[in-house]
Amino acid sequence: MEKIPILKPILLHIQLSIFYRIHNRVQYLFLFQVLS
Structure with a gap:
């Protein structure tokens, strides 16, 4: 049970980090479409 508090964070x-990568890609794609 001691490993769980370490694994959770x-x-x-x-x-x-995965969410931010996907979010950044979506933002860049959106900006690219708006600018072009």
Whole structure:
């Protein structure tokens, strides 16, 4: 049970980094379409 508190933030961090990457790509695509 001691490993769970250590793993939780790591999993959260991975999920957040993936989310931000996808979000950034969507934003860039949106900007590109608006500008062109």
